[in-house]
Amino acid sequence: xxxxxxxxxxxxxxxxxxxxxTMLLIIISAxxxxxxxxxxxAPVLPLMAIYHWSIYRPDLLPAWAVFxxxxxQDALVGTPFGVSSLVFLAVHLVVLSQQVFxxxxxxxxxxxxxxxxxxxxxxMTWILVSIYFGQSTGLLGVFFQYLVTLGSFPVLTWxxxxxxxxxxxxx
Amino acid sequence: MGDRIMNVILIGASLAMLVVGxxxxxxxxxxxxxxxxxxxxxxxxxxxxxxxAEKVIxxxxxxxxxxxxxxxxxxxxxxxxxxxxxxxxxxIENRQLKGLLNFAPGAEPGFITAGIIADxxxxxxxxILANAGSRNGVKKGNAVITSDGLVGRVQGxxxxxxxxxxxxxxxxxxxVVIESTRTRAIMAGDNSERPKLIHLPPGATxxxxxxxxxxxxxxxxxxGIQIGIVTTVDEKxxxxxxxxxxxxxxxxxxxxxxxxxxxxxxxxxEGAGVSR
Numbered sequence: 507x508x509x510x511x512x513x514x515x516x517x518x519x520x521x522x523x524x525x526x527x528t529m530l531l532i533i534i535s536a537x538x539x540x541x542x543x544x545x546x547x548a549p550v551l552p553l554m555a556i557y558h559w560s561i562y563r564p565d566l567l568p569a570w571a572v573f574x575x576x577x578x579q580d581a582l583v584g585t586p587f588g589v590s591s592l593v594f595l596a597v598h599l600v601v602l603s604q605q606v607f608x609x610x611x612x613x614x615x616x617x618x619x620x621x622x623x624x625x626x627x628x629x630m631t632w633i634l635v636s637i638y639f640g641q642s643t644g645l646l647g648v649f650f651q652y653l654v655t656l657g658s659f660p661v662l663t664w665x666x667x668x669x670x671x672x673x674x675x676x677x
Numbered sequence: 678m679g680d681r682i683m684n685v686i687l688i689g690a691s692l693a694m695l696v697v698g699x700x701x702x703x704x705x706x707x708x709x710x711x712x713x714x715x716x717x718x719x720x721x722x723x724x725x726x727x728x729x730a731e732k733v734i735x736x737x738x739x740x741x742x743x744x745x746x747x748x749x750x751x752x753x754x755x756x757x758x759x760x761x762x763x764x765x766x767x768x769i770e771n772r773q774l775k776g777l778l779n780f781a782p783g784a785e786p787g788f789i790t791a792g793i794i795a796d797x798x799x800x801x802x803x804x805i806l807a808n809a810g811s812r813n814g815v816k817k818g819n820a821v822i823t824s825d826g827l828v829g830r831v832q833g834x835x836x837x838x839x840x841x842x843x844x845x846x847x848x849x850x851x852x853v854v855i856e857s858t859r860t861r862a863i864m865a866g867d868n869s870e871r872p873k874l875i876h877l878p879p880g881a882t883x884x885x886x887x888x889x890x891x892x893x894x895x896x897x898x899x900x901g902i903q904i905g906i907v908t909t910v911d912e913k914x915x916x917x918x919x920x921x922x923x924x925x926x927x928x929x930x931x932x933x934x935x936x937x938x939x940x941x942x943x944x945x946x947e948g949a950g951v952s953r
Contacts, residue, residue: 647800
């Protein structure tokens with residue numbers, strides 16, 4: 507291990523990684539892929555990350571961090587400011603309130619949980635944006651984006667899980 | 678307890694942002710541009726290796742098609758040469774007629790070439806981020822075009838980046854005309870790939886295959902920038918297929934038609950497909 511003097515620094519660096527990773531996921535999502543039609547249905551990566559950290563390490567991704575990530579998401583995606591902050595906070599708080607339920611549950615249960623939480627998150631985003639613009643933004647695209655997000659959940663969760671077990675100090 | 682207060686504050690702040698965004702869009706657009714500016718260098722760095730990898734893959738894919746492509750290019754070249762001679766004749770004729778009329782040419786547009794650094798997808802808005810901003814001379818409301826046609830217009834400008842609202846976005850409204858019949862209409866985006874034509878004069882006939890270009894009304898765009906082709910006309914509405922495909926946009930021209938600056942107008946015109 508590191509010397510006694512560097513250790514606290516090392517700990518801080520590791521502890522902020524959940525925030526940094528989620529931030530990077532937002533930025534990565536914005537990179538042009540040049541795959542036809544993909545950008546409309548691209549998975550909402552930060553949603554999965556916020557769900558994940560809210561279940562396993564809410565101590566490392568507090569509400570204010572979730573709020574800040576929402577602002578970044580809105581800024582880059584172009585959705586009205588406040589929408590993603592509200593949706594991310596809602597996901598965070600709902601998951602926190604179900605902490606007891608999620609503890610020690612299998613991956614399948616966590617995935618099913620995500621299918622419900624993310625469905626609510628997409629509907630909430632759709633309602634907020636549609637109210638803001640005064641017209642529906644279209645539901646079909648939202649539905650496909652939801653499916654793609656749900657389908658890519660295991661892959662990202664696996665990566666986050668590995669990181670959590672290898673890199674993060676255990677509680 | 679402290680957590681609960683914090684949550685209430687954060688939710689309140691989110692709602693406040695929504696209200697402020699609605700009441701003062703300019704202000705929130707400024708905030709957005711500032712954040713985009715900070716992210717722009719990161720995005721640019723990240724986008725580079727991806728586009729390189731794509732190039733390698735697409736190159737491998739195209740080697741086999743080169744022969745066929747060569748053949749079709751030869752044919753196209755021949756056709757284009759004919760067009761070129763036609764254009765030369767028309768240019769001369771145009772110049773002579775202008776001379777006869779004492780025609781004073783209008784201001785020539787200035788343009789800025791920019792790369793696309795973010796295609797921020799999702800099902801709610803249709804916008805992209807370009808790596809040129811106010812320091813390059815981009816202004817809000819500028820037209821954005823590629824050699825295929827109209828892409829959209831500049832919605833927000835940061836120092837080094839700008840956000841482009843695509844013509845397919847829900848909030849995009851562009852005055853257009855059907856090229857052959859000169860029927861006026863408004864092209865309205867609805868977040869789908871195919872924008873709709875609305876507000877046509879009563880009795881207007883539009884049929885699939887008609888070309889749609891900007892009309893120049895409202896002063897947002899000059900007339901004649903090509904947009905797309907009408908694909909379907911039915912009771913649901915009139916839909917068109919834009920010439921510009923979002924996923925193929927790598928570089929765009931941001932054109933300030935309101936500028937007095939004199940630049941290479943010929944290439945801007947030919948690039949935009951501007952018929953003047």
